[in-house]
Amino acid sequence: MIMSSVKIECVLPENCRCGESPVWEEASDSLLFVDIPAKKVCRWDSLSKGVQQVTVDAPVSSVALRQSGGYVATIGTKFCALNWEDQSVAVLATVDKDKKNNRFNDGKVDPAGRYFAGTMAEETAPAVLERHQGSLYSLFPDHHVEKYFDQVDISNGLDWSLDHKIFYYIDSLSYSVDAFDYDLQTGKISNRRSVYKLEKEEQIPDGMCIDAEGKLWVACYNGGRVIRLDPETGKRLQTVKLPVDKTTSCCFGGKDYSEMYVTCARDGMDAEKLLQQPQAGGIFKITGLGVKGIPPYPYAG
Ligand SMILES: O=C(O)[C@H](O)[C@@H](O)[C@H](O)[C@H](O)CO
Ligand SMILES: [Zn+2]
Numbered sequence: 001m002i003m004s005s006v007k008i009e010c011v012l013p014e015n016c017r018c019g020e021s022p023v024w025e026e027a028s029d030s031l032l033f034v035d036i037p038a039k040k041v042c043r044w045d046s047l048s049k050g051v052q053q054v055t056v057d058a059p060v061s062s063v064a065l066r067q068s069g070g071y072v073a074t075i076g077t078k079f080c081a082l083n084w085e086d087q088s089v090a091v092l093a094t095v096d097k098d099k100k101n102n103r104f105n106d107g108k109v110d111p112a113g114r115y116f117a118g119t120m121a122e123e124t125a126p127a128v129l130e131r132h133q134g135s136l137y138s139l140f141p142d143h144h145v146e147k148y149f150d151q152v153d154i155s156n157g158l159d160w161s162l163d164h165k166i167f168y169y170i171d172s173l174s175y176s177v178d179a180f181d182y183d184l185q186t187g188k189i190s191n192r193r194s195v196y197k198l199e200k201e202e203q204i205p206d207g208m209c210i211d212a213e214g215k216l217w218v219a220c221y222n223g224g225r226v227i228r229l230d231p232e233t234g235k236r237l238q239t240v241k242l243p244v245d246k247t248t249s250c251c252f253g254g255k256d257y258s259e260m261y262v263t264c265a266r267d268g269m270d271a272e273k274l275l276q277q278p279q280a281g282g283i284f285k286i287t288g289l290g291v292k293g294i295p296p297y298p299y300a301g
Contacts, residue, residue: 005288012044012283019263021062023296024253031261034060054087062107062117065298072299074104074117079139093145095137106156111164113300114187115139118155126268141301148189157208170205195231207249212292219247226250244280252293260286
């Protein structure tokens, strides 16, 4: 049963051009996120409401916690370590060296501490790009990189089932949420299949996270919503609409991971749309969902 006490609030009017990769950092009661084209990694302190940011030298598409301290981030086509204190970036590995127009997109750490992230061709406008240029990779704790597959259009949301036996993945322009069998020991994936095909008004599947009941939450770009899916039945369980169209990603955070945070974009909106949706690019908090999330896994290298 769905309780109707869902509340949506813009907690940070940040005007991100393309906000992405929300990650809750319990140790600092903060939300990390990136603004991809603005080349910024941001950290919003939920207690003081202050934002700190680090500007890097290329589009930054995802950020994740690092077990040994600081963060890791995907910057351009590089997996990097980010030292928050002195704002320094160290390159851990580079991918797609033969594809000068590519950049990383969404990334997330698996339950064994590997940093998964995929690439895409740079867009000329939202969802307009040379197709099939991307690949999916992961950075192992020893800093070696494995490539899983290529021919990706827009590599996007990813997460793992609660028993760590399934890897969920979105290539946005397939309009599908896919699943693979996952071998946590080796990091290998196999047996790709679709678990949900988006409906027309749901638009483009973007970022994704799993909740503590094993259900998937997908942010729908241009759809102005997050949807909750049951990957076992392939059914949509819930739709939560937001007052902005370009919802890009979601994560759980806050006390006991009972709140959901949603990022969104301003790029691609005309002046009229921006007047109608002045909160576009802000950070939204959704409470009252009645389900919790799980903590993010830190990169183990
Ligand atoms: O947020 C992302 O993942 C991409 O970098 C964005 O550019 C959008 O998703 C894309 O335009 C719509 O699919
Ligand atoms: Zn995305």
